[in-house]
Amino acid sequence: MPKLNGGQIIIESLKKENVDVVFGYPGGAVINLYDALFSSSLKHYLGRHEQGVIHAADGYARSTGKVGVCIATSGPGGTNLVTGLATAQMDSVPIVAFTGQVPSSLIGKDAFQEADITGISLPITKHNFLVTDIKDLPRTIKEAFYIARTGRPGPVLIDLAKDVTQAEMEFEYPDSIDLPGYRPTFEGHKLQINKAAKAINSAKKPLLYVGGGAVISGADQEIRALVEKAKIPITTTLMGLGIYPEDKELALEMLGMHGTQYANLATTEADLLIAVGARFDDRVTGKLDEFAADADIVQIDIDPAEIGKNVDVTVPIVGDIKTVLNELLPHIDEKEMGEWQQRIKELKEKYPLKYEDDGSEVIKPQYVMEEIDKFTDGDATIVTEVGQHQMWAAQFHKYQKPRQFLTSGGLGTMGYGLPAAIGAQIGQPDEKVILIAGDGSIQMNLQELGTAQTYNIPIKVLIFNNNYLGMVRQWQEFFFDKRYASTKIPAPDFIKMADAYGIWAKRVEKKSELDAALKEAMEHNGPVVLDIKIPEEENVYPMVPAGAGLKDMIGG
Amino acid sequence: MTHILSVSVLNKPGVLTRVAGLFSRRNFNIESLNVGKTENPEISRMTIVVHGDEKTLEQVTKQLHKLINVLKIKELDQNQIVERDLILIRVKCTRKQRSEIIQIADTFRAQIVDVAADSLMIEATGTQDKLEALTELLRDFGIAEFVRTGIVALSRGQAVER
Numbered sequence A: 001m002p003k004l005n006g007g008q009i010i011i012e013s014l015k016k017e018n019v020d021v022v023f024g025y026p027g028g029a030v031i032n033l034y035d036a037l038f039s040s041s042l043k044h045y046l047g048r049h050e051q052g053v054i055h056a057a058d059g060y061a062r063s064t065g066k067v068g069v070c071i072a073t074s075g076p077g078g079t080n081l082v083t084g085l086a087t088a089q090m091d092s093v094p095i096v097a098f099t100g101q102v103p104s105s106l107i108g109k110d111a112f113q114e115a116d117i118t119g120i121s122l123p124i125t126k127h128n129f130l131v132t133d134i135k136d137l138p139r140t141i142k143e144a145f146y147i148a149r150t151g152r153p154g155p156v157l158i159d160l161a162k163d164v165t166q167a168e169m170e171f172e173y174p175d176s177i178d179l180p181g182y183r184p185t186f187e188g189h190k191l192q193i194n195k196a197a198k199a200i201n202s203a204k205k206p207l208l209y210v211g212g213g214a215v216i217s218g219a220d221q222e223i224r225a226l227v228e229k230a231k232i233p234i235t236t237t238l239m240g241l242g243i244y245p246e247d248k249e250l251a252l253e254m255l256g257m258h259g260t261q262y263a264n265l266a267t268t269e270a271d272l273l274i275a276v277g278a279r280f281d282d283r284v285t286g287k288l289d290e291f292a293a294d295a296d297i298v299q300i301d302i303d304p305a306e307i308g309k310n311v312d313v314t315v316p317i318v319g320d321i322k323t324v325l326n327e328l329l330p331h332i333d334e335k336e337m338g339e340w341q342q343r344i345k346e347l348k349e350k351y352p353l354k355y356e357d358d359g360s361e362v363i364k365p366q367y368v369m370e371e372i373d374k375f376t377d378g379d380a381t382i383v384t385e386v387g388q389h390q391m392w393a394a395q396f397h398k399y400q401k402p403r404q405f406l407t408s409g410g411l412g413t414m415g416y417g418l419p420a421a422i423g424a425q426i427g428q429p430d431e432k433v434i435l436i437a438g439d440g441s442i443q444m445n446l447q448e449l450g451t452a453q454t455y456n457i458p459i460k461v462l463i464f465n466n467n468y469l470g471m472v473r474q475w476q477e478f479f480f481d482k483r484y485a486s487t488k489i490p491a492p493d494f495i496k497m498a499d500a501y502g503i504w505a506k507r508v509e510k511k512s513e514l515d516a517a518l519k520e521a522m523e524h525n526g527p528v529v530l531d532i533k534i535p536e537e538e539n540v541y542p543m544v545p546a547g548a549g550l551k552d553m554i555g556g
Numbered sequence B: 001m002t003h004i005l006s007v008s009v010l011n012k013p014g015v016l017t018r019v020a021g022l023f024s025r026r027n028f029n030i031e032s033l034n035v036g037k038t039e040n041p042e043i044s045r046m047t048i049v050v051h052g053d054e055k056t057l058e059q060v061t062k063q064l065h066k067l068i069n070v071l072k073i074k075e076l077d078q079n080q081i082v083e084r085d086l087i088l089i090r091v092k093c094t095r096k097q098r099s100e101i102i103q104i105a106d107t108f109r110a111q112i113v114d115v116a117a118d119s120l121m122i123e124a125t126g127t128q129d130k131l132e133a134l135t136e137l138l139r140d141f142g143i144a145e146f147v148r149t150g151i152v153a154l155s156r157g158q159a160v161e162r
Ligand SMILES: Cc1cc2nc3c(=O)[nH]c(=O)nc-3n(C[C@H](O)[C@H](O)[C@H](O)COP(=O)(O)OP(=O)(O)OC[C@H]3O[C@@H](n4cnc5c(N)ncnc54)[C@H](O)[C@@H]3O)c2cc1C
Pocket: A090, A091, A092, A151, A152, A153, A210, A211, A212, A213, A214, A216, A217, A236, A237, A238, A239, A240, A254, A255, A256, A257, A258, A259, A276, A277, A278, A279, A280, A281, A283, A284, A300, A301, A302, A303, A306, A319, A320, A321, A322, A386, A387, A390, A408, A409, A410, A411, A412, A413, A471
């Protein structure tokens, strides 16, 4: 068997893992790996900053469900990945990140561009490895992919001492995994499943509370079957949007701080809450002792540590959602619409999502979201940055399918959206990918416009321009007497800037211009920037103030 | 409530940092942590003493389980274990006090391991209670320095049936 060097071994291993796309940024410590990439069939996308590179891998992973792969060099290359790792860790996104490291003989000596990236990334990765011997390389890669994608997914980092990528050996990829300390549970406990069925069959006011775990598990069909068989109303977290079509009768859309009033009121009234791959985040629950206070709780999660972490659970089930629901469904009684479903209908009629529109030429951000929904038949992938625009995108677009809404929920990373949209588009070349950005967030990884232009990635970047760090400004308005400390943020002329990158752009200042601009943008064969002027002091409603109970919403 | 956890881990680089880091990151208090080899060279055993209620303990255990190199976690039933802690104490002492201190050490089956003009060093092993009692008695003489290893513990074997 011919010998391969470490760089070539990585490429061959990636092929064994069915990887065909990698995102990266070169440097001295990974130069051998890049040399191997140069003559390989893998498609490599060069970003403009390692943070952009890892968010792109993340967007790719979220939109396709595959493992995202990225490469960075040692020292600053690795440290630039940090925010991306933490973002992926919080939202359970499978990523394998390769970093270069100084040669093993120099590790610990403050060598040029040395940073202890396995130490730094320890709390923000699912697991990480330092490879100092080429013999360990194939097995490590195999384990990294397995850990990243199974159980509760997450980012795994492999730090490669430079000599490992230079050394040579015969390549053989292991067929099996030996990780005695890592054995995720997939099947639910039979007894618990029976208990859950009983609880669901006897509940008068059951409510499904579905999160990102259901998307990860690919359980949309099973969720749908459960909703429709037992007529259970369903609300989702920000991460669960699209798991069940939001225009259906029993859909209550998002709950939580900026959720719909009907979802939050239904949660407060329910007598059984069925939590499916949702982790009772504080943005969702508000004041904990008031959250679903009248309800028994069934919780299905693959991560035992999530069960009972924030609330006491009546029927815990550890396992994979799709697997568990398939076991559960036959035990569920078929039901007709009844009083509870009638109540849900009332709540939806009485407290609809709304916003003021005075019929002038002012462009309301909520209106833009509705228009996008129309323009794309509700079919586009919507990616967001972080802030008010993110919430409007969640509220005023009706999601139809899983993996249609990509956002940084847990870490709330401004700067995530642009590179993630690029990654999502690369993963799904035939989808329309639309980025909803704030004028603040877009400035955090603006350089990635270069990536979009270089590879002609046809993302549509819509900047909701309010001249403010709007979400923080809103808090200052409500809770700090309108003292707008450092939230008015200047921006460049986005049109000139896009132009400088060779990207088609247009400014939209009047409502009557919006449709034509959207049409032009959607039809343009390449990346597009629309700079949409929205009112400076528009607020996101409804809102549960931090620490209040869900029923105490402001506005709406 | 004090809990004693016996945790088997794979001897991989960084495993101690991972475990210790998890405790501080998740805001759990460790009273002591001990690592040592076991009968199997690939596996180490950590004995960790933590404070907290049942809920905290449950989270600690579940979070520990998520670490890839953690194999097994057992909470030791404090009535069913042999626990040992080792202490070294340097006690100030005049020539006149020497025999009194040696007597105390004898009662506790402790050993004198170093003798100097103005101090004695005592080595003792035993349960936490025993070592605390010993330290208390020696405090009157003035403790110059002391160090404790923290607990190591194992469950007792099955009771012998007659
Ligand atoms: C400005 C801002 C405002 C926000 N406001 C809101 C809000 O109003 N409402 C809201 O909902 N969120 C809001 N969020 C998002 C919030 O911070 C959390 O990210 C989100 O609520 C968590 O979603 P989740 O519970 O679905 O958990 P996720 O983070 O998606 O976690 C998934 C869960 O599923 C489990 N899981 C994974 N795979 C499987 C599997 N195969 N089988 C079983 N279980 C699995 C995991 O263990 C985990 O417990 C906001 C975020 C920002 C930045």
